[in-house]
Amino acid sequence: MIVLHLAMYDGSWFLWGEILHNDESNSAKRGRPKTKITKPEILPGDIGPVPLKEALLSVGIETGSKKSRNLTAWLPSSASGPIGSRHINTGNFAIKEEPVLRPWRVTVLPLSPKEVIYFLSACIGKEFLDLGVMLGSDVIFWTKVIQFAAVLTVRERFLPGVREEKGIYYAHWEPFLADDELKSLKQLAQAMPAVCQALHEDSEAPPVAGSFALLSQATSLMVDAIVREGANQKYPEASKGGGKAPDFDSIHDQWLYALQSPTGEMKDSPEVLARFITTVAEWKKKAFFLATAPFRFCFRLEEPKEDKDEWVVSYLLQSVDDPSFLIPVKEAWQADKKMTKLFKGKKISLHEFILTALGQGAAICPRIEESLKTALPTGYTLDTAGAYEFLRERAPVLQQAGFTVILPAWWSRKGERSRLRAYARVETPKYPGGGHLSLDSIVSFSWEVALGEETLSHKELENLVKMKVPLVKMRGQWVEVNAQEIQTLLNQWHKKEGSVRTRDIVRMALGAGDTLGNIPFEGVRASGWIADLLEQLQGAAPWAELPAPQGLQGHLRPYQSKGYSWLGFMTRLGLGTCLADDMGLGKSIQTLALIQHVREQGEKRPVLIICPTSVLGNWQKEVQRFTPDLSFMVHHGNEREKEKSSFIQEVRERSIVISSYSLLHRDFELFREITWAGVVLDEAQNIKNSQTKQAQAVRSLQSDWKVALTGTPVENNVGDLWSLMEFINPGFLGNQAKFKRDFYIPIQVNRNEAVAEKLKRITGPFILRRLKSDKAIINDLPEKMEIKTYCTLTKEQASLYAAVVREVELALAESEGMERKGLILATLAKLKQVCNHPAQFLKDRSSIAGRSGKLARLTEMCEEILAVGDRALIFTQFAEMGEILRKYLTETFGPRVLFLHGGVPKKERDRMVDLFQREEGPPLFILSLKAGGTGLNLTKANHVIHFDRWWNPAVENQATDRAFRIGQTKNVQVYKFICAGTLEERIDEMIERKKEVAGQVVKTGEEWLTELSTAELKEIMALGREAIGE
Structure with missing residues (x-):
């Protein structure tokens, strides 16, 4: 596991990391003591630049060719070495001497303030950034700071400023704190972990900067970056950076431009800039x-x-305690004693307050400065052009500077209905019952442009262009007019209307279709059957449930039937979907029902299913079980078809093609040759990072429809949503930069609920998520569901498995009696261990990650379980396998993993059970089957995973009942791991056949297997081709 750290040094941000060892020893106890330190050594466990870049890439931050550098990190150490992060945080380090600060050289990656915002936004509320990537206490602390900075920006507690650094002048935004906010900042400073200040150039003495000073600087940088990212774009080219800046009429205009540019740099003569910085400071x-x-x-x-x-800008005073209470400044100049008393004890009087405020405003708006020429200024007048300039340019900056600005309702967001809007008008007859709808049906439509609820004629729009003024009063309402936009609209009006496909109208209604110039597009105004269709799509009316396909061998529960019908409805429209049901609710049977349905409707082209390697076997079994009439192929392994023409020929003969994410990228030149009927992504969270090659390959596949399957709550991961939507409905959310600006920063950083709701409205029609706890679902489920999970072997496992089988085949021919029984039982144990993990079989304390198909699948399942706040029991019959799981899961998901085995004393055992049963208890509990099989009440778990099999249903059921017993309030899902193509699958099939025979009981333990003939044993132990998952 690696731990990421983020620190500030010399006004810049740096990301660095360390490898965290997961044993009870720590770096302070390893190595030989150092008697003398001459210069800083490289930190043991320094991760270098590549993992840092990969961590950033996992949250969509592309670092490209950015270069790393080395800095000194002053860290708590003993004479033997640094003390790891986990031991510092928990105080769990066994050293005799008191730890001291010691310098170590670490690799750091510099980050811009904008990159810091995106990185910290992705870390909010998390302990882990990704599997095996833990967030240090400093990163978690900085997430709280960025939330504080976001609150300041939402409250508009910031001011524009100018600063000088090494002869260069920069425009910037800086926080403007009230007393309560200053108190909060001081409390944050007191909670700052020391590691936030660990970085320094100096190796002679540790950093001495105070936490409050550092925090103030960091908060300023964050506020500046947040405001700059979301600032009102008077100069859109400024935010893009690069190119030549425009010529400015004044230093004020250059200032406004620089406040939105990436660097904020201002250029003018030193004298002008020096005077301006003095003016701004005052x-x-x-x-x-x-x-x-x-x-x-x-x-x-x-x-x-x-x-x-004649427009008027009036000056008023607004009560801080009651914002609805407004006093015209005209009256304030003549204020009575009661009003002036409010300023008693303040640093300025009422009149000074008014003049000071106007002086501030004058630095932003020249017309305010002109009004100060009167003795008692109360406002000023404007013509229509001046009013438009005030609305567009001055008002936003005044608001950002902390003033209240009250604008006409038709200009504000609440008054947007009074602006020009474009609509697509579609009129169709009522849809005849029993008829067949095709999205390729041709319908007629026309454009409408409306002001509020009033539709404007072509002639009225032409008159607006001729008036050549930015604000026009029309039909009693003021409306913003952009003559160039309206002329473009008029030019396109008749070119773009006429006859289009129904598919295009649907895309328009959802915001993904063509629009009319730059006039805001309001949607589709429809009647008849197309109106009914759009209501279904947007959830205003239910979609018709489809009958189960004739070829589907299996029963669809009511909620599954609805899900399959929804998939059918959406794919019929050619729209991509995301089925995000909780793990265990049967996403695969709903998907296979869809595929069976489209085949029965006459589709001849194949459907491609892409999934992690760990579930290839599951999909193969599910297809065989639920859609046995559909031919399929698994494109995987060394013997897969690699020649293009043969691949195309074989694929065209199949209904379903199953392959993995890794091979999709590797064999993309083959997959791109096929126009698929549909593409299904299982575990679609694998493409959450849109920059990866596999995500890019997935988006390049050609098909009529696309389905993404995931059990994780996609609505909680704003940053991942763009990549998902870009796969199922390309272009729907715009490009990634626009998505980050319009949605990611407002939602993730500013916690803007209105924007979050808007994103939900836009994406909601394409995402169906049901939870096991939903009332409509829970009644459809049995109290206990058993699910067989088929896993594959890695190449290493397959090699070890084959070696064990060869060895026993030779020995079986020469043994008999008790010796034969012992040999068989020993071999079964060896093969089980191989199927579990090579490290268990070899007993060599070797590395764990990436060597076991079962472990890969367990990791994926635990990720989903933890994402929704569920709990799981993980059973293994081997104590040594339990320890391997404990070590790996702790490294991957953190320290909240319990492990109960036969060697645990009763007192400690009772403590573990009590801890797990608490509301905030550890989410994962590993138990050896013997220790956990009796006498325990673990009803907080709603998932039970049998990592390996006892091959005795009674014993397994007894273990399962630790969760499924009196006191359980949730449905329990039981997963039994089976390695496909091995003795695990064949013995499971034998047990199932025995259970089906009335009155036949499976004998206790594995003794019954020793009674099989040598030929039967060889057949059971044989390694099938489908076993290998690489």
Whole structure:
């Protein structure tokens, strides 16, 4: 496992990491003591630049050719070496002497403030960034800081400023803290882990910067990056960076431009910039006085009365305690004693407050400065062009500077209905019952442009263009007019309307279709059968349930029938879907029912199923079980077809092709030759990182429809949603940069509920997620479900398995009686161990990761279990395998993993059970089958996983009943791991056949297997081709 760290040094951010060893010893107890330190050594366990870049890439941050560097990390150490992060956090280190700070050289990767925002946003609420990638206490601390910075931006507690560094001037945004916010910042500083300040260039003495100073600097950088990323784009080219900056009329305009540019750099003569920085500094100094006032200064834009071209910007005071209480400044100049009393004890008087606020505003808006020429300024007038400039350019900056700005309702978000909107009008007759709908059906449509609820004619739009003013009053409403946009709209109007496919109208209604120029597109106004269709798609009306396909061999539960019908409805429309049901609810049978249905409807082309290697065997079994009439092929292993023409020929003869993510990328030139009927991604969270080659390969596949299957809650992972949607419905959420700007930052950083709800509305029609706890689901489920999980062997496992079989075949020919029985039992144990993990069989304390098909599948399942907050019992009959699992799962998912075996004393055993049964107890509990089979009540678990088999149903059921017993309030899902193509699968089949015979009982233990003939044993132990998963 690696631990990621994030620290600030010299105003810059750096990411670094260490390898965390998962044994009870630690780095402080390894190695020989150092008697003298001459210069910093490389940190033992320093992970280097590649894992750092991979960690960033896992959350969508592309670092490209960014270069790493070395810095000194001052870390708690003993004479023998550094003390690892886990031991520092828990105090669990066994050293005699007191730890001291010692310098170590570490590899660091510099991050820009923008990259820090995206990285920390992906870390919020997590202990692990990815499997085997733990977040250090410093990273977790910084996630709290970025949330604090986000709150400041939402409250608009920031001001524009200018700073000078080494002769270069930069425009920036900086936080502007009230007393309560300053108190919160100080509390955060007190909680700052020391490792946040560990980095330094100096190896002679540790850093001495105070935590509050460092935190203040970090908060400023975060606020600047957040505001800059989401700033109102007066100059869109500024946010993109590069290119030549435009010519500016004033230093103020350059300032506004630089506040949105990536670097913020300003260029002018040193004299001009020096004067400007002094002006801004004075302006900001006054803002601190305003922060303590009982009022906020307010600017209100008022519309002209009657037909006059005279707008008014009025000055008002807004009560901090009651924002609805507004006092015109005209009255405030003549304030009575009651009002002036409110300023008693403040640093400025009421009149000083007004003049100071206007002085601040004057730095942003020249017209405010002009109003100060009057003795008692109360506002100023504008013509229509000036009003438009105020709305577009001045008002947003005034708001960002902390002023209240009240604008007409038709300009605000609530008044968006009063702006020009484009609609697509489609009228169709009522859909005849029993008829067949095709998305390729041709329908007629026309464009409509409306102002509010009023539709505008072509002539009225032409008149708007001729007026050449940005704001026009039409039918009693003011409307923003962009003459160029409207002219483009008029040019496209008749070119784009006419006859289109139903498919195009559907895409338009969901926001993914063509629109009319740059006028905001409101949607489709439809009547008749197409209106009914859109209502079904958007969830306003139910879709018709499909009858189960004739060729489906299996029963669909009611919720599965609904899911299969939804898949059928969506794929008929040519729309991609994500079936995100909880693990164990039967996503595979719903998907296979869909494939069987489309085949019975006449589809001749194959469907491609892409899944992790660990579940290839499961899909093969599921196809054989539920859709036995559909021909299929598994494209996997060294003997797979690699020649293009032969591959194409073989695929065209199949209904289903099953392959893995790794081979999709490796054999992409083969897969791209086929236009598939559909593509199904199982465990679709594998493409959450859109930058990986396998994600890019998946998006390049050609098919009529696409289905993503996942058991993880996709709605909780905003950053992963773009990659998922880009696969099932390409282009629907725009490009990734736009998605990050419009959704990721507002939701993940600013916690903007309105934006989150908007994203849910947009993506909701394509995602179906049901939970086991849903009332509509729980009644459909049995209290206990048993699911056989077929796993594959790695090449190493297959080689060891074959060697054991060869050895026993020779020995069986020469043994008999008790010797033969002992040989058989010993061989069965060896083969079980091989199927579990090579490290268990070899007993050599070798590495664990990447060597076992069962372990790979267990990891995937635990990831889903933990993602939804469930609990699991993991049974193994081998104590040594339990220890391997404990070590690996702890490294992968953290320290909250329990392990109970026969050697655990009763007192400790009772403590473990009590701990697991608590509401916040550990989510994973490993038990050896003998120790955990009796006398335990573990009803907090709703998943039971048998990692290996006892081959005695009674013993396995007794273990399962630790969770499924009195007190259990949830449905329990039982998973039995079986290595396909090995003795595990064949013995399981024998047990099932015996159970089917009335009155026949499977004998206790494995003794009954010793009674089989040599020929039967050889058949059972033979290694099948389907066993190997690599």
